[in-house]
Amino acid sequence: MAQSTLSKFFTAEESRNLQSEYRTGELEAVILQIKSKFDNLDNMQLNIAVVGDAGSGKSTFINTVRGLHSEDQGAAPTGNKETRMEPTRYPYRALPNLPLWDLPGTNSFRFEINNYLKMVRFESYDFFIIVSQSRFRENDAELAKKIQEQDKEFHYVRSKIDNDVHALKMQGADFGEGLRTIRMDCVSNFQSVGVTPPAIFLISSFDLDKYEFPKLKSTLASDLLRIKSIAFSLSLPKFMLEITEPKMRMLKKRVCLLAVLAGAVGAVPVPGLSFITGIGLTVSGLINLQKQVGLNDKSLQSLASKVGKPTSVLKTEMSRRLPSKIPPAFTKVLLGITVITCMIAGIKHSFSPVTLSIFGTVSSFALTYMLLNDSLKDHLEARQQVVRSALRID
Ligand SMILES: Nc1nc2c(ncn2[C@@H]2O[C@H](COP(=O)(O)OP(=O)(O)OP(=O)(O)O)[C@@H](O)[C@H]2O)c(=O)[nH]1
Ligand SMILES: [Mg+2]
Structure with missing residues (x-):
């Protein structure tokens, strides 16, 4: 995702004008243009990275959000097919200007996490969705810390919840109580590593209308403006440079x-x-x-x-x-x-x-x-x- 910060918010012509206005001392004009962009972030593109360990269900999640099945044209490859080693961009039509990036599994390389973050240009994304299956992972904690260090936000998606529900049923355990325990577990795991717990969603990518998939989609849509405004403000020093x-x-x-x-x-x-x-x-x-x-x-x-x-x-x-x-x-x-x-x-x-x-x-x-x-x-x-x-x- 090689892109200058300026070009993320301004067209090539706008960028040239801003530079030339600044050169001729018209700071006021520059600030007013930036302000008008900031006041109207509707068209701003937000890059969302979907991260997590290999096999956690990232690609399946992206396909489901986009209304596709794994075998559909344009869908992300899933399952035993070889994991992509490069971040791959998928458009999300329901929310325009919101590409979802399918990142390689955090544990798919022999590299330590810092090398992984460098390789996928972790700092270039605006928002993150960490997908995790069955239990809290060490890498989830590392990713969460790195995201909060950048003053950015993320959602935590506990995937394959249908498997957990099946297991709870087999054990004859209370279904609601079981899900509450999973959620509390996620919260306390984040707290134990010094990370402010994010919004947590228990989902099954096989059941778009069940569990917390609908809530995740509506939260994303309603949070969009706030996330864009955070992204804009974090980018300001870079694009001013x-x-x-x-x-x-x-x-x-x-x-x-x-x-x-x-x-x-x-x-x-x-x-x-x-x-x-x-x-x-x-x-x-x-x-x-x-x-x-x-x-x-x-x-x-x-x-x-x-x-x-x-x-x-x-x-x-x-x-x-x-x-x-x-x-x-x-x-x-x-x-x-x-x-x-x-x-x-x-x-x-x-x-x-x-x-x-x-x-x-x-x-x-x-x-x-x-x-x-x-x-x-x-x-x-x-x-x-x-x-x-x-x-x-x-
Ligand atoms: N039961 C169940 N299985 C799922 C769910 N989501 C994904 N899977 C399965 O989990 C396996 C791995 O899913 P992927 O989406 O390929 O996982 P990934 O995180 O993209 O894996 P890598 O690309 O290798 O990093 C596949 O066999 C999926 O069918 C889910 O919500 N429920
Ligand atoms: Mg994948």
């Missing part, structure tokens, strides 16, 4: 260029001159970055009125992210020390001009680069926070 990437590349080049210039000036073995020019270059670089990626009061005000939020909220969010990791005063002190050292060294003639030039070049380059690069990162984080706050998805 894709939107900002072309401009960031350009700004990083500019930071490098200014640092090289500062380094070149630092090579002049006249400490006072290199100090003043170095500071001048750094300050003009900072002002330029602020212009390119910063948000002034006017644009914050205009954005706030469009998204219906007080300007003060956006301002607070932005300033929370803006303190520079290297405060300018610290850099100036460092530069000052550098200059004084150079001057003393120059007066005492204890260093040759070549040594002074090398020292000046390296220190001016490093300090300018560090300061500008950190400032760029801070401004980006601040922008990201403003976007989240404007979209109210924190």
Whole structure:
């Protein structure tokens, strides 16, 4: 499932527009487009992964949900037929834009679970259905933990319940009580491994209208918007990176260029001159970055009125992210020390001009680069926070 996060939500043309608007500084336009997508998630595609041990009934479950039998055309192969080693996508017509992915059995490889997760690109799915038969598996616990680590959700499907019901009948046990015990068992197993118990469904894929198959289908349908909104909010940092990437590349080049210039000036073995020019270059670089990626009061005000939020909220969010990791005063002190050292060294003639030039070049380059690069990162984080706050998805 090789897909950029941006292309999951926006068409190629929309993506190009977003990137170009961001490049030309129209952050407000970018945020409003993202907001309109977020307000209308109907067409958003949600990838649902059906996972579980081999033979647990994943493929049969997918076929039944899709209203197919194993031998029908387009149905997932089931039973003793060779397990697919690649995740396979099956459209789910009852709920459009909701492909079900039949993943290989968690225990079908000799790999440990982390390699399996990497192989099936586990993090690329939005929602999960863990299918498990007869008892709680070690791999079920591992999958559940990995899903919750990603802040995503899952349903737990206890399959082949018809077999359990048959066994209960044979034992003359109470059918309702037996199913309650199975459910309580699932809950306590999740709790014992530190996982918040998910919605649990006891189903038989041979009986679409019996047990909890109907409830599973209706829960999926009614939860869809909430799941989509979680998926959108989790993807926001990733697709913002894709939107900002072309401009960031350009700004990083500019930071490098200014640092090289500062380094070149630092090579002049006249400490006072290199100090003043170095500071001048750094300050003009900072002002330029602020212009390119910063948000002034006017644009914050205009954005706030469009998204219906007080300007003060956006301002607070932005300033929370803006303190520079290297405060300018610290850099100036460092530069000052550098200059004084150079001057003393120059007066005492204890260093040759070549040594002074090398020292000046390296220190001016490093300090300018560090300061500008950190400032760029801070401004980006601040922008990201403003976007989240404007979209109210924190
Ligand atoms: N009794 C009963 N048998 C089922 C049910 N679901 C699946 N089976 C049977 O269980 C066996 C395995 O089912 P599959 O759907 O192929 O299992 P899978 O999880 O896809 O297995 P792999 O693809 O090998 O990972 C098949 O023989 C199915 O007919 C069910 O709800 N009840
Ligand atoms: Mg299968």
